[in-house]
Amino acid sequence: MIDARRLTKRYGSTVAVDGLSFEVRGGHVTGFLGPNGAGKSTTMRMMLGLDHPTEGSVLIDGTPYGRLKHPLRKVGALLDAKAVHGGRTARDHLLCLAQSNGIPSSRVNEVLALTGLTEVARRRVGGFSLGMSQRLGIAAALLGDPEILLFDEPVNGLDPEGILWIRTLMRNLAAEGRTVFVSSHLMSEMAQTADHLIVIGRGRLIADTGTREFISRSSQGYVRVRSPRLPDLARLLDGAVSGRAGDGTAAVTLHGDHLRVTGMTAAAVGEAAAGAGLALHELAEVAPSLEAAYMELTQSSTEYAGVTS
Amino acid sequence: MTDVLRSEWTKIRSVRSTVWTLLVAVVLMVGFGLLVAASTASLGENAGLGDSTMISLSGSAFASLAVATLGVLAVGGEYRTGMIRTTLLAVPGRLRMLAAKTAVVAAVAFAVSLAASFASFFGGQAVLGDKAARLGDPGVLRAVVGAALLITATGVFGLALGALIRHTPGAIVAVIGLVFVLPQMTSLLPGEWGDTVQRYFTTNAGSQITYTRVAEGQLGPWAGFAVYCTWIAVTLAAAAVLLRRRDA
Numbered sequence: 001m002i003d004a005r006r007l008t009k010r011y012g013s014t015v016a017v018d019g020l021s022f023e024v025r026g027g028h029v030t031g032f033l034g035p036n037g038a039g040k041s042t043t044m045r046m047m048l049g050l051d052h053p054t055e056g057s058v059l060i061d062g063t064p065y066g067r068l069k070h071p072l073r074k075v076g077a078l079l080d081a082k083a084v085h086g087g088r089t090a091r092d093h094l095l096c097l098a099q100s101n102g103i104p105s106s107r108v109n110e111v112l113a114l115t116g117l118t119e120v121a122r123r124r125v126g127g128f129s130l131g132m133s134q135r136l137g138i139a140a141a142l143l144g145d146p147e148i149l150l151f152d153e154p155v156n157g158l159d160p161e162g163i164l165w166i167r168t169l170m171r172n173l174a175a176e177g178r179t180v181f182v183s184s185h186l187m188s189e190m191a192q193t194a195d196h197l198i199v200i201g202r203g204r205l206i207a208d209t210g211t212r213e214f215i216s217r218s219s220q221g222y223v224r225v226r227s228p229r230l231p232d233l234a235r236l237l238d239g240a241v242s243g244r245a246g247d248g249t250a251a252v253t254l255h256g257d258h259l260r261v262t263g264m265t266a267a268a269v270g271e272a273a274a275g276a277g278l279a280l281h282e283l284a285e286v287a288p289s290l291e292a293a294y295m296e297l298t299q300s301s302t303e304y305a306g307v308t309s
Numbered sequence: 310m311t312d313v314l315r316s317e318w319t320k321i322r323s324v325r326s327t328v329w330t331l332l333v334a335v336v337l338m339v340g341f342g343l344l345v346a347a348s349t350a351s352l353g354e355n356a357g358l359g360d361s362t363m364i365s366l367s368g369s370a371f372a373s374l375a376v377a378t379l380g381v382l383a384v385g386g387e388y389r390t391g392m393i394r395t396t397l398l399a400v401p402g403r404l405r406m407l408a409a410k411t412a413v414v415a416a417v418a419f420a421v422s423l424a425a426s427f428a429s430f431f432g433g434q435a436v437l438g439d440k441a442a443r444l445g446d447p448g449v450l451r452a453v454v455g456a457a458l459l460i461t462a463t464g465v466f467g468l469a470l471g472a473l474i475r476h477t478p479g480a481i482v483a484v485i486g487l488v489f490v491l492p493q494m495t496s497l498l499p500g501e502w503g504d505t506v507q508r509y510f511t512t513n514a515g516s517q518i519t520y521t522r523v524a525e526g527q528l529g530p531w532a533g534f535a536v537y538c539t540w541i542a543v544t545l546a547a548a549a550v551l552l553r554r555r556d557a
Binding site: 045048049050051052065066067068071072074075077081082083084085087088089092093095096097099100101102142176 | 317319
């Protein structure tokens with residue numbers, strides 16, 4: 001189990017991570033989500049003892065990373081796949097890591113086979129493609145057969161085949177009861193991999209919840225409707241939704257050339273328009289998505305929001 | 310600690326730069342020794358001055374620079390590639406990591422430079438013919454082993470500067486300046502304090518161990534080498550403090 005407590009990192013007057021507290025438990029994939037620059041990588045480096053927190057701490061099963069005797073046997077991490085010495089062969093790279101943690105060299109051959117790198121084990125890693133480097137990084141993470149795994153943006157720049165491979169691997173590792181913590185700024189990716197989400201924005205915790213709950217709680221579907229007489233339709237639907245607004249979520253909002261109606265079904269909107277003799281040019285149900293839920297939550301915390309967004 | 314030493318040994322033997330820097334060191338050491346010995350021998354009877362041992366060890370300064378590059382690359386290469394983060398994930402005890410790296414670089418540098426130093430000495434003496442010194446002559450064995458110690462120490466100096474500066478080209482410039490350029494420039498300093506600075510400055514002090522006789526106005530062989538080691542120890546200590554404090 002990973003336990004982050006009031007984790008804070010300041011660079012001068014910039015606050016990269018701001019009082020972040022969360023727990024990561026075994027047996028499922030926990031997604032660590034946030035826009036670029038939200039502080040995901042900084043948080044992960046602090047979890048692994050590479051960066052020193054300004055305040056707060058992270059404990060791995062009750063111990064700070066830096067005090068683990070053989071850390072690779074407890075925690076495997078892939079931070080940056082290209083962060084290897086290009087002049088070394090894949091085998092030597094893994095061998096020096098294994099030796100430092102008292103891991104038998106036979107395990108090096110095992111993880112090479114597991115990641116499909118046996119054929120290129122004696123090639124210098126400087127010539128590896130991104131996909132091969134990623135596999136090497138994962139081989140290094142799996143070297144100590146650790147119960148906790150951390151991956152920082154593991155699918156970045158990979159081809160569909162590589163993405164599928166990593167996704168399956170992460171799910172299998174979690175199914176074996178391991179703790180899998182994976183960061184990403186790609187919502188769609190997390191929707192397919194993570195069971196649980198920790199969402200941050202500007203270094204602060206925004207949500208810590210199951211993926212399904214996250215979608216249903218923070219975003220709802222709406223009805224998208226267009227009409228040549230948009231103002232009349234808006235007035236009509238306003239009256240209709242205010243009548244049924246029990247939970248306060250029903251609303252009609254204007255978005256450019258169309259209305260977004262929540263709290264009414266598409267059928268009800270169509271019926272109401274027909275009753276008032278208003279022509280409709282478009283009527284569609286828009287289902288809730290993780291993407292929308294995420295955008296909604298992080299919009300206010302996006303560091304460099306484009307002017308058009 | 311043995312685990313970390315084995316790991317660092319695997320690292321240093323598995324990159325090509327190790328072989329190249331050591332090969333260059335040996336070629337410079339032996340080649341320069343033979344060259345200076347041959348040129349001295351060709352002067353015949355007129356070459357009455359000079360220390361035959363010192364002549365055959367003329368390449369020490371250049372070999373030192375090659376081995377210093379090895380030291381710089383042992384750390385700088387990790388920072389350049391980002392490997393340092395992988396290293397620190399495996400060995401979060403940063404001082405343990407630095408100590409193991411230092412020990413491995415020193416051991417490799419000493420083994421190779423000791424062999425090169427003896428080869429230069431025997432090769433040089435063979436060329437010098439009747440003016441040749443013998444290993445049993447006073448101070449000769451100490452000077453030959455001393456040349457290997459000087460080269461090894463300079464390798465560790467390179468490693469310390471690499472860890473301090475974390476940037477390979479910067480660290481190489483620093484080591485060339487500190488062991489090669491600045492020591493010669495100190496002789497231009499005026500007055501008595503200038504002499505003192507000159508005497509205690511890095512390799513001016515350290516190289517005394519490669520001479521069979523104490524040069525006038527200079528520190529003794531072991532005192533001089535101790536002064537040089539102090540320079541290196543201070544640099545290494547500064548690197549260690551910053552290594553612990555800084556984010557990787």
